[in-house]
Amino acid sequence: MDASVIVVGAGPSGLMLAGELRLAGVDVVVLDRLSARTGESRGIGFTIRTMEVFDQRGLLPRFGEIQTSEAGHFGGLPLNLGSLGSAHKSARTVPQSLTEAVLEAWARDLGADIRRGHEFTAYVEDSDGVTVTATGGDTNLRAQYLVGCDGGRSAVRKAAGFDFPGTPATTELFLADIRGADLSDRMTIERTDKGLVMVAQLGGGVHRVIVGERGTKPTGRRTESPVFSEVADAFKRLTGSDISGAEPLWVSAFSDAAHQVTEYRRGRVLLSGDAAHVHLPAGGQGMNTSIQDSVNLGWKLAAVVHGTASPTLLDTYHDERHEVGRRLLANTRAQSLLILGGEEAGPVRDILGELLDHPEVERLLAARVSGLDIRYQVGGGPHPLLGLRMPQLRLIHDNRNTSSSELLRTGRGLLLDLADNAVLRGRAQGWTDRVDVVTPSSQDLGDHHVPPGTAALLIRPDGHVAWAAPGAHSDLQMALARWFGPARRTRKGQ
Known part of the structure; x- marks a missing residue:
C-alpha cells in the first residue's frame, strides 16, 4: 500500500478529511489536478456549526482575527442567529482561499502527503483495496480506500458510477x-x-x-x-x-442546479463535499456542509483502517450525511425560489416574513442554515441531546479551565463523567485506547443547554452525543461498541 487512504481533491472537504485522518494516525495521500491553489474564494464565511467544528480541532487561531455576526438570512429574509445560544457566531468575509491555506497547513503539519499536479484518471477495486491511476508521475497508487472530494464535476464519482439525480439549472x-x-x-x-x-x-x-x-x-x-x-x-x-x-x-x-448522489459509499469508494451534492450556494452552506461531511467521515474511516471497527461503521456515514445533504438541497431550493423568483414569489416571501416574526419559526430556520439542527439516529432514548451536536461546556479538569470543545481536539471520543461515577468509568475501561474518560471537578452547564441532572455524556469525535445518562435506553458499553468497535482485550487482572 502507498497509503491507507487516497483522497482526490485538495479543496476544503479534501483537506479537512486529510487532517482528520492524520489526527487519527492514518497515512493519507491527497491528489489534486491543479499545480497550485487557485486563490479563488467561492465560499466567504463559516456557519456556526463550522466555527464549532474548527474550535473542536483548535483551528480558529490559525485564521487570525475573524469578523463574526449574529445576522443571517433565509432566501434574503433576515434571521437573528443569536437566538441559537451557541458559544460562537457565524464568520463573515473569510475567503475560501484562506480556508484552504489554513487547512492545508494543518494537514501538512500532521503529516499529510499532498501532491499537486496529479490528476486522477481511473481506479480498480479488489478485495484488498483500490489501485488508482493518475497523471503527473503517480502512474498507479495502492490504498485501502479512495475518497472523492473533487467537486461538483467529480471524476471519482463518474469513474465509480454513482447515480447523481436532481433538477437541472433554470x-x-x-x-x-x-x-x-x-x-x-x-x-x-x-x-x-x-x-x-x-x-x-x-x-x-x-x-x-x-x-x-x-x-x-x-x-x-x-x-x-x-x-x-x-x-x-x-x-x-x-x-x-x-x-x-x-x-x-x-x-x-x-x-441553481440541484443534484445529490443516491449513495455516499460504494464498496471502498466514498464521496464527500460537492462530489456528493451540488446546489445553489445560498448562505455559503455548500462549503460548510462539505467540511462537516469530512469531519463525520474521518474518524469512522480511521477506525476501520486501524481495524478497531467493522467496515459497517462506514454505512453510518451514508445514513447520516445523505439525510443532511437531502435537507440541504431542500432548503437551498426553497431559498432559490425566494431569491430568484419574480413577482410570483412575492406572496410566499410575504407569508414567510410574517412567520419569521414568531421566535420559534425564526429559531428553526436559523438552526437549519447554521447546521445546528442536525440530529443523527444514535439510538433511542428520551435525553434531548442524543444525536445532536454537543453545546460547548465550560469545565475545570486537572486544576485548569477547559471546555468540551478543547477536550475533543485529540480527535478521539470523549466520555464526560459529570457525576464522578467510578462504576461508569470502569465500564468504559475497554475503550480508553480510543475514548478519553474525563471527570471534571466542576462544570458550567450554561443557559440550560444540558438538562439538569445529566450524569454522563458520550461524545463522538465529530462532536455529536452518542449516549447520555440518564435517558439513553442503550447501555454505555453497547454505545461504545457501536461507535468505537469492540472493547480491547486485556490480560486478566488489568
Missing part, C-alpha cells in the same frame, strides 16, 4: 470579486423584474458582486470562466450602473 448567475468600484449604496439584495443583484463588502476595497438575469438558462456547462465584461454588462442592464472600470480579481458562473 438560471445562470455570475460572481465577481472586484476592486475600485463605488458600491456603498448597493450593500443589499436588489430584485427587479429582470433579475437579481447582490453586493457584499469583503474588506480592503473589494466587493463581491452576484448578478442573475431571468431567462438566462444555461445552454450547457461552461468549460471556461466567464469574462468580466459579461458581468459588467448584466449589472448595467439590471441596475443602470457601470462597473466596467473596476478591477476584477476573479470571475465565475454558477447555477
